[in-house]
Amino acid sequence: MDIDAFVAAHRDQWDRLDQLVRRRRLSGAEADELVGLYRAAAAHLTRIRAGAPDPQVIxxxxxxxxxxxxxxxxxRELSVHEALRFWTVSVPAALYRLRWWTVCVALVEVALAVLVGVWTLRSPEAMSALGTSSELADYAGQQFESYYSTYSSQEFAALVWSNNARIAVVCVAAGITGILPAYVLYLNAVNLGQAGAIMADHDRLGLFFALITPHGLLELTCVFIAGGAGLRMFWTLLAPGPRSRAVALAQEGRALITVAVGMAVALVVAGLIEGFVTPSPLHWALKCVIGVLALAALWAYTLVLGRRAVLAGETGDIVEEAAGAVAPEAG
Structure with a gap:
Protein backbone atom coordinates (compact mmCIF):
# COMPACT_ATOMS: atom_id res chain seq x y z
CA MET A 1 0.00 0.00 0.00
CA ASP A 2 1.16 3.51 -0.86
CA ILE A 3 0.45 5.18 2.48
CA ASP A 4 0.81 8.72 1.12
CA ALA A 5 -1.67 8.08 -1.65
CA PHE A 6 -4.07 6.36 0.75
CA VAL A 7 -3.95 9.30 3.19
CA ALA A 8 -4.47 11.81 0.36
CA ALA A 9 -7.45 9.85 -0.98
CA HIS A 10 -9.26 9.79 2.36
CA ARG A 11 -8.14 13.04 3.96
CA ASP A 12 -11.40 14.84 3.14
CA GLN A 13 -13.42 12.09 4.86
CA TRP A 14 -11.24 12.24 7.95
CA ASP A 15 -11.38 16.01 8.15
CA ARG A 16 -15.16 15.88 7.88
CA LEU A 17 -15.23 13.29 10.67
CA ASP A 18 -13.11 15.58 12.83
CA GLN A 19 -15.50 18.46 12.18
CA LEU A 20 -18.54 16.44 13.22
CA VAL A 21 -16.82 15.17 16.35
CA ARG A 22 -16.04 18.74 17.45
CA ARG A 23 -19.60 20.04 16.94
CA ARG A 24 -21.62 20.42 20.12
CA ARG A 25 -24.96 19.66 18.44
CA LEU A 26 -25.72 17.45 15.46
CA SER A 27 -28.80 17.13 13.33
CA GLY A 28 -30.22 13.72 12.55
CA ALA A 29 -28.54 13.66 9.15
CA GLU A 30 -25.22 14.75 10.63
CA ALA A 31 -25.44 12.05 13.32
CA ASP A 32 -25.98 9.41 10.62
CA GLU A 33 -23.07 10.86 8.67
CA LEU A 34 -20.89 10.72 11.78
CA VAL A 35 -21.65 7.02 12.26
CA GLY A 36 -20.89 6.25 8.63
CA LEU A 37 -17.60 8.17 8.66
CA TYR A 38 -16.62 6.51 11.94
CA ARG A 39 -17.12 3.05 10.47
CA ALA A 40 -15.14 4.01 7.39
CA ALA A 41 -12.31 5.46 9.49
CA ALA A 42 -12.20 2.30 11.63
CA ALA A 43 -11.91 0.22 8.46
CA HIS A 44 -9.17 2.54 7.17
CA LEU A 45 -7.26 2.11 10.44
CA THR A 46 -7.42 -1.67 10.07
CA ARG A 47 -6.10 -1.47 6.51
CA ILE A 48 -3.27 0.86 7.52
CA ARG A 49 -2.21 -1.43 10.35
CA ALA A 50 -2.19 -4.45 8.04
CA GLY A 51 -0.72 -2.96 4.87
CA ALA A 52 1.42 0.03 5.85
CA PRO A 53 2.14 0.14 9.59
CA ASP A 54 3.31 3.75 9.71
CA PRO A 55 3.48 4.66 13.45
CA GLN A 56 2.60 8.33 12.96
CA VAL A 57 -0.42 7.66 10.76
CA ILE A 58 -1.60 4.83 13.03
CA ARG A 76 -20.59 7.65 31.39
CA GLU A 77 -20.65 10.26 34.12
CA LEU A 78 -19.83 9.19 37.63
CA SER A 79 -22.72 10.12 39.91
CA VAL A 80 -22.44 10.91 43.60
CA HIS A 81 -24.36 7.72 44.33
CA GLU A 82 -21.88 5.62 42.31
CA ALA A 83 -18.90 7.25 44.02
CA LEU A 84 -20.47 6.66 47.43
CA ARG A 85 -21.23 3.05 46.52
CA PHE A 86 -17.67 2.50 45.40
CA TRP A 87 -16.20 3.63 48.72
CA THR A 88 -18.84 2.11 51.01
CA VAL A 89 -19.50 -1.15 49.16
CA SER A 90 -16.97 -2.08 46.45
CA VAL A 91 -13.71 -1.23 48.23
CA PRO A 92 -14.61 -2.73 51.64
CA ALA A 93 -16.04 -5.85 49.93
CA ALA A 94 -12.80 -6.36 48.00
CA LEU A 95 -10.73 -5.84 51.15
CA TYR A 96 -12.95 -8.18 53.19
CA ARG A 97 -12.51 -10.98 50.65
CA LEU A 98 -8.75 -10.54 51.05
CA ARG A 99 -8.75 -10.52 54.86
CA TRP A 100 -7.32 -14.02 55.34
CA TRP A 101 -4.75 -13.50 52.58
CA THR A 102 -3.74 -10.30 54.35
CA VAL A 103 -3.46 -12.01 57.74
CA CYS A 104 -1.40 -14.90 56.31
CA VAL A 105 0.96 -12.54 54.47
CA ALA A 106 1.33 -10.42 57.62
CA LEU A 107 2.18 -13.44 59.79
CA VAL A 108 4.76 -14.71 57.31
CA GLU A 109 6.26 -11.24 56.86
CA VAL A 110 6.57 -10.57 60.59
CA ALA A 111 7.99 -14.03 61.26
CA LEU A 112 10.53 -13.62 58.47
CA ALA A 113 11.51 -10.13 59.65
CA VAL A 114 12.04 -11.41 63.22
CA LEU A 115 14.00 -14.42 61.96
CA VAL A 116 16.25 -12.23 59.81
CA GLY A 117 16.69 -9.73 62.64
CA VAL A 118 17.66 -12.37 65.24
CA TRP A 119 19.97 -14.16 62.84
CA THR A 120 21.68 -10.91 61.81
CA LEU A 121 22.04 -9.83 65.43
CA ARG A 122 23.63 -13.13 66.45
CA SER A 123 25.83 -13.55 63.39
CA PRO A 124 28.90 -11.29 63.24
CA GLU A 125 29.37 -12.25 59.60
CA ALA A 126 25.81 -11.23 58.68
CA MET A 127 26.14 -7.95 60.57
CA SER A 128 29.49 -7.09 59.03
CA ALA A 129 28.03 -7.75 55.57
CA LEU A 130 25.74 -4.77 56.10
CA GLY A 131 28.62 -2.32 56.57
CA THR A 132 31.64 -1.43 58.63
CA SER A 133 31.36 -0.80 62.37
CA SER A 134 31.54 2.96 61.87
CA GLU A 135 28.91 2.88 59.11
CA LEU A 136 26.53 0.83 61.23
CA ALA A 137 27.09 3.07 64.24
CA ASP A 138 26.37 6.13 62.12
CA TYR A 139 23.21 4.48 60.76
CA ALA A 140 21.92 3.62 64.23
CA GLY A 141 23.02 6.88 65.84
CA GLN A 142 22.05 9.40 63.18
CA GLN A 143 20.84 8.19 59.79
CA PHE A 144 17.84 6.15 60.91
CA GLU A 145 16.32 8.98 62.94
CA SER A 146 17.41 11.83 60.66
CA TYR A 147 15.77 10.08 57.70
CA TYR A 148 12.42 11.31 59.00
CA SER A 149 13.48 14.96 59.12
CA THR A 150 15.70 15.28 56.06
CA TYR A 151 12.89 16.75 53.95
CA SER A 152 10.03 19.07 54.74
CA SER A 153 6.90 17.33 55.99
CA GLN A 154 5.04 17.89 52.71
CA GLU A 155 7.91 16.62 50.55
CA PHE A 156 8.56 13.66 52.79
CA ALA A 157 4.88 12.63 52.85
CA ALA A 158 4.75 12.77 49.04
CA LEU A 159 8.00 10.82 48.74
CA VAL A 160 6.83 8.12 51.14
CA TRP A 161 3.46 7.80 49.41
CA SER A 162 5.00 7.46 45.94
CA ASN A 163 7.46 4.81 47.12
CA ASN A 164 4.87 2.74 48.98
CA ALA A 165 2.31 3.13 46.21
CA ARG A 166 4.90 1.80 43.76
CA ILE A 167 5.43 -1.29 45.95
CA ALA A 168 1.67 -1.85 46.23
CA VAL A 169 1.12 -1.45 42.50
CA VAL A 170 3.93 -3.89 41.72
CA CYS A 171 2.40 -6.48 44.07
CA VAL A 172 -1.06 -6.08 42.57
CA ALA A 173 -0.20 -5.59 38.90
CA ALA A 174 2.39 -8.37 38.78
CA GLY A 175 0.40 -10.68 41.03
CA ILE A 176 -0.41 -13.07 38.21
CA THR A 177 3.27 -14.04 38.06
CA GLY A 178 3.27 -15.17 41.69
CA ILE A 179 7.02 -14.66 41.88
CA LEU A 180 7.33 -10.87 41.81
CA PRO A 181 4.94 -10.06 44.70
CA ALA A 182 6.55 -12.81 46.79
CA TYR A 183 10.00 -11.38 46.02
CA VAL A 184 8.91 -7.82 46.90
CA LEU A 185 7.43 -9.04 50.19
CA TYR A 186 10.60 -11.01 50.92
CA LEU A 187 12.81 -7.95 50.37
CA ASN A 188 10.53 -5.85 52.55
CA ALA A 189 10.77 -8.33 55.43
CA VAL A 190 14.55 -8.71 55.09
CA ASN A 191 15.14 -4.94 55.06
CA LEU A 192 12.91 -4.48 58.11
CA GLY A 193 14.66 -7.27 60.01
CA GLN A 194 18.13 -6.00 59.18
CA ALA A 195 17.28 -2.44 60.20
CA GLY A 196 15.90 -3.69 63.51
CA ALA A 197 19.02 -5.80 64.10
CA ILE A 198 21.34 -2.83 63.54
CA MET A 199 19.35 -0.67 65.95
CA ALA A 200 19.20 -3.46 68.55
CA ASP A 201 22.95 -4.03 68.27
CA HIS A 202 23.47 -0.38 69.25
CA ASP A 203 20.91 -0.43 72.10
CA ARG A 204 18.42 1.67 70.15
CA LEU A 205 15.67 -0.89 69.55
CA GLY A 206 13.20 1.25 71.51
CA LEU A 207 13.84 4.17 69.18
CA PHE A 208 13.39 1.84 66.21
CA PHE A 209 9.87 0.86 67.28
CA ALA A 210 9.00 4.39 68.38
CA LEU A 211 9.82 5.70 64.91
CA ILE A 212 8.28 2.99 62.74
CA THR A 213 5.12 2.24 64.76
CA PRO A 214 3.10 5.44 64.11
CA HIS A 215 3.09 5.09 60.33
CA GLY A 216 4.36 1.52 60.01
CA LEU A 217 1.23 -0.17 61.34
CA LEU A 218 -0.91 1.24 58.53
CA GLU A 219 1.84 1.33 55.93
CA LEU A 220 2.90 -2.29 56.37
CA THR A 221 -0.72 -3.45 56.48
CA CYS A 222 -1.26 -1.81 53.09
CA VAL A 223 1.77 -3.68 51.77
CA PHE A 224 0.38 -6.92 53.23
CA ILE A 225 -2.98 -6.30 51.56
CA ALA A 226 -1.32 -5.56 48.22
CA GLY A 227 0.84 -8.66 48.53
CA GLY A 228 -2.18 -10.78 49.44
CA ALA A 229 -4.08 -9.36 46.48
CA GLY A 230 -1.28 -10.23 44.10
CA LEU A 231 -0.91 -13.75 45.45
CA ARG A 232 -4.68 -14.28 45.29
CA MET A 233 -4.54 -13.37 41.60
CA PHE A 234 -1.84 -15.98 41.09
CA TRP A 235 -3.93 -18.56 42.95
CA THR A 236 -6.91 -17.72 40.73
CA LEU A 237 -4.76 -18.51 37.72
CA LEU A 238 -3.92 -21.92 39.19
CA ALA A 239 -7.34 -22.74 40.63
CA PRO A 240 -10.15 -20.70 39.01
CA GLY A 241 -12.88 -22.84 40.58
CA PRO A 242 -16.21 -23.34 38.76
CA ARG A 243 -15.59 -20.33 36.51
CA SER A 244 -13.54 -20.48 33.35
CA ARG A 245 -9.98 -19.28 33.88
CA ALA A 246 -10.52 -16.24 31.63
CA VAL A 247 -13.69 -15.14 33.44
CA ALA A 248 -12.16 -15.77 36.88
CA LEU A 249 -9.05 -13.73 36.06
CA ALA A 250 -11.14 -10.91 34.60
CA GLN A 251 -13.40 -10.71 37.66
CA GLU A 252 -10.58 -10.95 40.18
CA GLY A 253 -8.45 -8.54 38.18
CA ARG A 254 -11.18 -5.88 38.23
CA ALA A 255 -11.66 -6.42 41.97
CA LEU A 256 -7.92 -5.98 42.49
CA ILE A 257 -8.07 -2.63 40.73
CA THR A 258 -10.62 -1.65 43.38
CA VAL A 259 -8.15 -2.80 46.05
CA ALA A 260 -5.35 -0.78 44.45
CA VAL A 261 -7.45 2.40 44.52
CA GLY A 262 -8.34 1.81 48.16
CA MET A 263 -4.72 1.19 49.08
CA ALA A 264 -3.64 4.37 47.31
CA VAL A 265 -5.88 6.38 49.63
CA ALA A 266 -4.79 4.43 52.73
CA LEU A 267 -1.15 5.02 51.81
CA VAL A 268 -1.84 8.74 51.56
CA VAL A 269 -2.90 8.60 55.21
CA ALA A 270 0.21 6.57 56.11
CA GLY A 271 2.38 9.06 54.24
CA LEU A 272 0.81 11.98 56.09
CA ILE A 273 1.45 10.27 59.42
CA GLU A 274 5.05 9.53 58.47
CA GLY A 275 5.59 13.05 57.16
CA PHE A 276 3.87 15.03 59.90
CA VAL A 277 3.46 12.83 63.00
CA THR A 278 6.58 10.62 63.13
CA PRO A 279 9.13 13.50 63.06
CA SER A 280 6.96 15.77 65.25
CA PRO A 281 7.86 16.67 68.86
CA LEU A 282 4.81 14.77 70.16
CA HIS A 283 5.46 12.15 72.82
CA TRP A 284 6.20 8.75 71.28
CA ALA A 285 3.23 7.17 73.09
CA LEU A 286 0.81 9.64 71.50
CA LYS A 287 2.37 9.01 68.10
CA CYS A 288 1.84 5.28 68.55
CA VAL A 289 -1.79 5.87 69.56
CA ILE A 290 -2.32 7.75 66.30
CA GLY A 291 -0.83 4.83 64.38
CA VAL A 292 -3.01 2.31 66.21
CA LEU A 293 -6.14 4.38 65.57
CA ALA A 294 -5.33 4.61 61.84
CA LEU A 295 -4.89 0.84 61.64
CA ALA A 296 -8.07 0.23 63.65
CA ALA A 297 -10.00 2.49 61.28
CA LEU A 298 -8.83 0.49 58.27
CA TRP A 299 -9.79 -2.84 59.83
CA ALA A 300 -13.14 -1.52 61.04
CA TYR A 301 -13.82 -0.24 57.52
CA THR A 302 -12.89 -3.66 56.14
CA LEU A 303 -14.67 -5.89 58.62
CA VAL A 304 -17.85 -3.90 59.25
CA LEU A 305 -18.66 -2.45 55.84
CA GLY A 306 -16.91 -5.27 53.98
CA ARG A 307 -18.78 -8.07 55.73
CA ARG A 308 -22.09 -6.33 55.14
CA ALA A 309 -21.29 -5.88 51.46
CA VAL A 310 -20.12 -9.46 50.95
CA LEU A 311 -23.21 -10.85 52.67
CA ALA A 312 -25.24 -8.79 50.21
CA GLY A 313 -23.46 -10.54 47.33
CA GLU A 314 -20.81 -7.94 46.51
CA THR A 315 -17.31 -8.97 45.44
CA GLY A 316 -15.58 -5.67 44.76
CA ASP A 317 -16.01 -6.12 41.01
CA ILE A 318 -17.42 -3.24 38.99
CA VAL A 319 -21.12 -3.16 38.18
CA GLU A 320 -22.30 -5.57 35.50
CA GLU A 321 -23.17 -2.97 32.87
CA ALA A 322 -19.68 -1.47 33.11
CA ALA A 323 -17.94 -4.84 33.04
CA GLY A 324 -19.52 -5.81 29.73
CA ALA A 325 -21.19 -8.98 28.59
CA VAL A 326 -19.57 -12.38 29.07
CA ALA A 327 -20.37 -15.69 27.50
CA PRO A 328 -22.67 -17.92 29.56
CA GLU A 329 -21.02 -20.79 31.40
CA ALA A 330 -22.36 -24.19 32.24
CA GLY A 331 -22.63 -25.31 35.86
Whole structure:
Protein backbone atom coordinates (compact mmCIF):
# COMPACT_ATOMS: atom_id res chain seq x y z
CA MET A 1 0.00 0.00 0.00
CA ASP A 2 1.16 3.51 -0.86
CA ILE A 3 0.45 5.18 2.48
CA ASP A 4 0.81 8.72 1.12
CA ALA A 5 -1.67 8.08 -1.65
CA PHE A 6 -4.07 6.36 0.75
CA VAL A 7 -3.95 9.30 3.19
CA ALA A 8 -4.47 11.81 0.36
CA ALA A 9 -7.45 9.85 -0.98
CA HIS A 10 -9.26 9.79 2.36
CA ARG A 11 -8.14 13.04 3.96
CA ASP A 12 -11.40 14.84 3.14
CA GLN A 13 -13.42 12.09 4.86
CA TRP A 14 -11.24 12.24 7.95
CA ASP A 15 -11.38 16.01 8.15
CA ARG A 16 -15.16 15.88 7.88
CA LEU A 17 -15.23 13.29 10.67
CA ASP A 18 -13.11 15.58 12.83
CA GLN A 19 -15.50 18.46 12.18
CA LEU A 20 -18.54 16.44 13.22
CA VAL A 21 -16.82 15.17 16.35
CA ARG A 22 -16.04 18.74 17.45
CA ARG A 23 -19.60 20.04 16.94
CA ARG A 24 -21.62 20.42 20.12
CA ARG A 25 -24.96 19.66 18.44
CA LEU A 26 -25.72 17.45 15.46
CA SER A 27 -28.80 17.13 13.33
CA GLY A 28 -30.22 13.72 12.55
CA ALA A 29 -28.54 13.66 9.15
CA GLU A 30 -25.22 14.75 10.63
CA ALA A 31 -25.44 12.05 13.32
CA ASP A 32 -25.98 9.41 10.62
CA GLU A 33 -23.07 10.86 8.67
CA LEU A 34 -20.89 10.72 11.78
CA VAL A 35 -21.65 7.02 12.26
CA GLY A 36 -20.89 6.25 8.63
CA LEU A 37 -17.60 8.17 8.66
CA TYR A 38 -16.62 6.51 11.94
CA ARG A 39 -17.12 3.05 10.47
CA ALA A 40 -15.14 4.01 7.39
CA ALA A 41 -12.31 5.46 9.49
CA ALA A 42 -12.20 2.30 11.63
CA ALA A 43 -11.91 0.22 8.46
CA HIS A 44 -9.17 2.54 7.17
CA LEU A 45 -7.26 2.11 10.44
CA THR A 46 -7.42 -1.67 10.07
CA ARG A 47 -6.10 -1.47 6.51
CA ILE A 48 -3.27 0.86 7.52
CA ARG A 49 -2.21 -1.43 10.35
CA ALA A 50 -2.19 -4.45 8.04
CA GLY A 51 -0.72 -2.96 4.87
CA ALA A 52 1.42 0.03 5.85
CA PRO A 53 2.14 0.14 9.59
CA ASP A 54 3.31 3.75 9.71
CA PRO A 55 3.48 4.66 13.45
CA GLN A 56 2.60 8.33 12.96
CA VAL A 57 -0.42 7.66 10.76
CA ILE A 58 -1.60 4.83 13.03
CA UNK A 59 -1.35 7.09 16.08
CA UNK A 60 -3.29 9.86 14.33
CA UNK A 61 -5.99 7.49 13.11
CA UNK A 62 -6.29 5.72 16.46
CA UNK A 63 -6.89 9.06 18.18
CA UNK A 64 -9.43 10.06 15.53
CA UNK A 65 -11.35 6.78 15.74
CA UNK A 66 -11.35 6.83 19.55
CA UNK A 67 -12.69 10.39 19.61
CA UNK A 68 -15.44 9.48 17.15
CA UNK A 69 -16.35 6.37 19.14
CA UNK A 70 -16.58 8.45 22.29
CA UNK A 71 -18.86 10.97 20.57
CA UNK A 72 -21.15 8.22 19.31
CA UNK A 73 -21.35 6.13 22.45
CA UNK A 74 -21.15 9.04 24.86
CA UNK A 75 -19.31 9.14 28.18
CA ARG A 76 -20.59 7.65 31.39
CA GLU A 77 -20.65 10.26 34.12
CA LEU A 78 -19.83 9.19 37.63
CA SER A 79 -22.72 10.12 39.91
CA VAL A 80 -22.44 10.91 43.60
CA HIS A 81 -24.36 7.72 44.33
CA GLU A 82 -21.88 5.62 42.31
CA ALA A 83 -18.90 7.25 44.02
CA LEU A 84 -20.47 6.66 47.43
CA ARG A 85 -21.23 3.05 46.52
CA PHE A 86 -17.67 2.50 45.40
CA TRP A 87 -16.20 3.63 48.72
CA THR A 88 -18.84 2.11 51.01
CA VAL A 89 -19.50 -1.15 49.16
CA SER A 90 -16.97 -2.08 46.45
CA VAL A 91 -13.71 -1.23 48.23
CA PRO A 92 -14.61 -2.73 51.64
CA ALA A 93 -16.04 -5.85 49.93
CA ALA A 94 -12.80 -6.36 48.00
CA LEU A 95 -10.73 -5.84 51.15
CA TYR A 96 -12.95 -8.18 53.19
CA ARG A 97 -12.51 -10.98 50.65
CA LEU A 98 -8.75 -10.54 51.05
CA ARG A 99 -8.75 -10.52 54.86
CA TRP A 100 -7.32 -14.02 55.34
CA TRP A 101 -4.75 -13.50 52.58
CA THR A 102 -3.74 -10.30 54.35
CA VAL A 103 -3.46 -12.01 57.74
CA CYS A 104 -1.40 -14.90 56.31
CA VAL A 105 0.96 -12.54 54.47
CA ALA A 106 1.33 -10.42 57.62
CA LEU A 107 2.18 -13.44 59.79
CA VAL A 108 4.76 -14.71 57.31
CA GLU A 109 6.26 -11.24 56.86
CA VAL A 110 6.57 -10.57 60.59
CA ALA A 111 7.99 -14.03 61.26
CA LEU A 112 10.53 -13.62 58.47
CA ALA A 113 11.51 -10.13 59.65
CA VAL A 114 12.04 -11.41 63.22
CA LEU A 115 14.00 -14.42 61.96
CA VAL A 116 16.25 -12.23 59.81
CA GLY A 117 16.69 -9.73 62.64
CA VAL A 118 17.66 -12.37 65.24
CA TRP A 119 19.97 -14.16 62.84
CA THR A 120 21.68 -10.91 61.81
CA LEU A 121 22.04 -9.83 65.43
CA ARG A 122 23.63 -13.13 66.45
CA SER A 123 25.83 -13.55 63.39
CA PRO A 124 28.90 -11.29 63.24
CA GLU A 125 29.37 -12.25 59.60
CA ALA A 126 25.81 -11.23 58.68
CA MET A 127 26.14 -7.95 60.57
CA SER A 128 29.49 -7.09 59.03
CA ALA A 129 28.03 -7.75 55.57
CA LEU A 130 25.74 -4.77 56.10
CA GLY A 131 28.62 -2.32 56.57
CA THR A 132 31.64 -1.43 58.63
CA SER A 133 31.36 -0.80 62.37
CA SER A 134 31.54 2.96 61.87
CA GLU A 135 28.91 2.88 59.11
CA LEU A 136 26.53 0.83 61.23
CA ALA A 137 27.09 3.07 64.24
CA ASP A 138 26.37 6.13 62.12
CA TYR A 139 23.21 4.48 60.76
CA ALA A 140 21.92 3.62 64.23
CA GLY A 141 23.02 6.88 65.84
CA GLN A 142 22.05 9.40 63.18
CA GLN A 143 20.84 8.19 59.79
CA PHE A 144 17.84 6.15 60.91
CA GLU A 145 16.32 8.98 62.94
CA SER A 146 17.41 11.83 60.66
CA TYR A 147 15.77 10.08 57.70
CA TYR A 148 12.42 11.31 59.00
CA SER A 149 13.48 14.96 59.12
CA THR A 150 15.70 15.28 56.06
CA TYR A 151 12.89 16.75 53.95
CA SER A 152 10.03 19.07 54.74
CA SER A 153 6.90 17.33 55.99
CA GLN A 154 5.04 17.89 52.71
CA GLU A 155 7.91 16.62 50.55
CA PHE A 156 8.56 13.66 52.79
CA ALA A 157 4.88 12.63 52.85
CA ALA A 158 4.75 12.77 49.04
CA LEU A 159 8.00 10.82 48.74
CA VAL A 160 6.83 8.12 51.14
CA TRP A 161 3.46 7.80 49.41
CA SER A 162 5.00 7.46 45.94
CA ASN A 163 7.46 4.81 47.12
CA ASN A 164 4.87 2.74 48.98
CA ALA A 165 2.31 3.13 46.21
CA ARG A 166 4.90 1.80 43.76
CA ILE A 167 5.43 -1.29 45.95
CA ALA A 168 1.67 -1.85 46.23
CA VAL A 169 1.12 -1.45 42.50
CA VAL A 170 3.93 -3.89 41.72
CA CYS A 171 2.40 -6.48 44.07
CA VAL A 172 -1.06 -6.08 42.57
CA ALA A 173 -0.20 -5.59 38.90
CA ALA A 174 2.39 -8.37 38.78
CA GLY A 175 0.40 -10.68 41.03
CA ILE A 176 -0.41 -13.07 38.21
CA THR A 177 3.27 -14.04 38.06
CA GLY A 178 3.27 -15.17 41.69
CA ILE A 179 7.02 -14.66 41.88
CA LEU A 180 7.33 -10.87 41.81
CA PRO A 181 4.94 -10.06 44.70
CA ALA A 182 6.55 -12.81 46.79
CA TYR A 183 10.00 -11.38 46.02
CA VAL A 184 8.91 -7.82 46.90
CA LEU A 185 7.43 -9.04 50.19
CA TYR A 186 10.60 -11.01 50.92
CA LEU A 187 12.81 -7.95 50.37
CA ASN A 188 10.53 -5.85 52.55
CA ALA A 189 10.77 -8.33 55.43
CA VAL A 190 14.55 -8.71 55.09
CA ASN A 191 15.14 -4.94 55.06
CA LEU A 192 12.91 -4.48 58.11
CA GLY A 193 14.66 -7.27 60.01
CA GLN A 194 18.13 -6.00 59.18
CA ALA A 195 17.28 -2.44 60.20
CA GLY A 196 15.90 -3.69 63.51
CA ALA A 197 19.02 -5.80 64.10
CA ILE A 198 21.34 -2.83 63.54
CA MET A 199 19.35 -0.67 65.95
CA ALA A 200 19.20 -3.46 68.55
CA ASP A 201 22.95 -4.03 68.27
CA HIS A 202 23.47 -0.38 69.25
CA ASP A 203 20.91 -0.43 72.10
CA ARG A 204 18.42 1.67 70.15
CA LEU A 205 15.67 -0.89 69.55
CA GLY A 206 13.20 1.25 71.51
CA LEU A 207 13.84 4.17 69.18
CA PHE A 208 13.39 1.84 66.21
CA PHE A 209 9.87 0.86 67.28
CA ALA A 210 9.00 4.39 68.38
CA LEU A 211 9.82 5.70 64.91
CA ILE A 212 8.28 2.99 62.74
CA THR A 213 5.12 2.24 64.76
CA PRO A 214 3.10 5.44 64.11
CA HIS A 215 3.09 5.09 60.33
CA GLY A 216 4.36 1.52 60.01
CA LEU A 217 1.23 -0.17 61.34
CA LEU A 218 -0.91 1.24 58.53
CA GLU A 219 1.84 1.33 55.93
CA LEU A 220 2.90 -2.29 56.37
CA THR A 221 -0.72 -3.45 56.48
CA CYS A 222 -1.26 -1.81 53.09
CA VAL A 223 1.77 -3.68 51.77
CA PHE A 224 0.38 -6.92 53.23
CA ILE A 225 -2.98 -6.30 51.56
CA ALA A 226 -1.32 -5.56 48.22
CA GLY A 227 0.84 -8.66 48.53
CA GLY A 228 -2.18 -10.78 49.44
CA ALA A 229 -4.08 -9.36 46.48
CA GLY A 230 -1.28 -10.23 44.10
CA LEU A 231 -0.91 -13.75 45.45
CA ARG A 232 -4.68 -14.28 45.29
CA MET A 233 -4.54 -13.37 41.60
CA PHE A 234 -1.84 -15.98 41.09
CA TRP A 235 -3.93 -18.56 42.95
CA THR A 236 -6.91 -17.72 40.73
CA LEU A 237 -4.76 -18.51 37.72
CA LEU A 238 -3.92 -21.92 39.19
CA ALA A 239 -7.34 -22.74 40.63
CA PRO A 240 -10.15 -20.70 39.01
CA GLY A 241 -12.88 -22.84 40.58
CA PRO A 242 -16.21 -23.34 38.76
CA ARG A 243 -15.59 -20.33 36.51
CA SER A 244 -13.54 -20.48 33.35
CA ARG A 245 -9.98 -19.28 33.88
CA ALA A 246 -10.52 -16.24 31.63
CA VAL A 247 -13.69 -15.14 33.44
CA ALA A 248 -12.16 -15.77 36.88
CA LEU A 249 -9.05 -13.73 36.06
CA ALA A 250 -11.14 -10.91 34.60
CA GLN A 251 -13.40 -10.71 37.66
CA GLU A 252 -10.58 -10.95 40.18
CA GLY A 253 -8.45 -8.54 38.18
CA ARG A 254 -11.18 -5.88 38.23
CA ALA A 255 -11.66 -6.42 41.97
CA LEU A 256 -7.92 -5.98 42.49
CA ILE A 257 -8.07 -2.63 40.73
CA THR A 258 -10.62 -1.65 43.38
CA VAL A 259 -8.15 -2.80 46.05
CA ALA A 260 -5.35 -0.78 44.45
CA VAL A 261 -7.45 2.40 44.52
CA GLY A 262 -8.34 1.81 48.16
CA MET A 263 -4.72 1.19 49.08
CA ALA A 264 -3.64 4.37 47.31
CA VAL A 265 -5.88 6.38 49.63
CA ALA A 266 -4.79 4.43 52.73
CA LEU A 267 -1.15 5.02 51.81
CA VAL A 268 -1.84 8.74 51.56
CA VAL A 269 -2.90 8.60 55.21
CA ALA A 270 0.21 6.57 56.11
CA GLY A 271 2.38 9.06 54.24
CA LEU A 272 0.81 11.98 56.09
CA ILE A 273 1.45 10.27 59.42
CA GLU A 274 5.05 9.53 58.47
CA GLY A 275 5.59 13.05 57.16
CA PHE A 276 3.87 15.03 59.90
CA VAL A 277 3.46 12.83 63.00
CA THR A 278 6.58 10.62 63.13
CA PRO A 279 9.13 13.50 63.06
CA SER A 280 6.96 15.77 65.25
CA PRO A 281 7.86 16.67 68.86
CA LEU A 282 4.81 14.77 70.16
CA HIS A 283 5.46 12.15 72.82
CA TRP A 284 6.20 8.75 71.28
CA ALA A 285 3.23 7.17 73.09
CA LEU A 286 0.81 9.64 71.50
CA LYS A 287 2.37 9.01 68.10
CA CYS A 288 1.84 5.28 68.55
CA VAL A 289 -1.79 5.87 69.56
CA ILE A 290 -2.32 7.75 66.30
CA GLY A 291 -0.83 4.83 64.38
CA VAL A 292 -3.01 2.31 66.21
CA LEU A 293 -6.14 4.38 65.57
CA ALA A 294 -5.33 4.61 61.84
CA LEU A 295 -4.89 0.84 61.64
CA ALA A 296 -8.07 0.23 63.65
CA ALA A 297 -10.00 2.49 61.28
CA LEU A 298 -8.83 0.49 58.27
CA TRP A 299 -9.79 -2.84 59.83
CA ALA A 300 -13.14 -1.52 61.04
CA TYR A 301 -13.82 -0.24 57.52
CA THR A 302 -12.89 -3.66 56.14
CA LEU A 303 -14.67 -5.89 58.62
CA VAL A 304 -17.85 -3.90 59.25
CA LEU A 305 -18.66 -2.45 55.84
CA GLY A 306 -16.91 -5.27 53.98
CA ARG A 307 -18.78 -8.07 55.73
CA ARG A 308 -22.09 -6.33 55.14
CA ALA A 309 -21.29 -5.88 51.46
CA VAL A 310 -20.12 -9.46 50.95
CA LEU A 311 -23.21 -10.85 52.67
CA ALA A 312 -25.24 -8.79 50.21
CA GLY A 313 -23.46 -10.54 47.33
CA GLU A 314 -20.81 -7.94 46.51
CA THR A 315 -17.31 -8.97 45.44
CA GLY A 316 -15.58 -5.67 44.76
CA ASP A 317 -16.01 -6.12 41.01
CA ILE A 318 -17.42 -3.24 38.99
CA VAL A 319 -21.12 -3.16 38.18
CA GLU A 320 -22.30 -5.57 35.50
CA GLU A 321 -23.17 -2.97 32.87
CA ALA A 322 -19.68 -1.47 33.11
CA ALA A 323 -17.94 -4.84 33.04
CA GLY A 324 -19.52 -5.81 29.73
CA ALA A 325 -21.19 -8.98 28.59
CA VAL A 326 -19.57 -12.38 29.07
CA ALA A 327 -20.37 -15.69 27.50
CA PRO A 328 -22.67 -17.92 29.56
CA GLU A 329 -21.02 -20.79 31.40
CA ALA A 330 -22.36 -24.19 32.24
CA GLY A 331 -22.63 -25.31 35.86
Missing amino acids: SEMSTRVAAARGRITGT
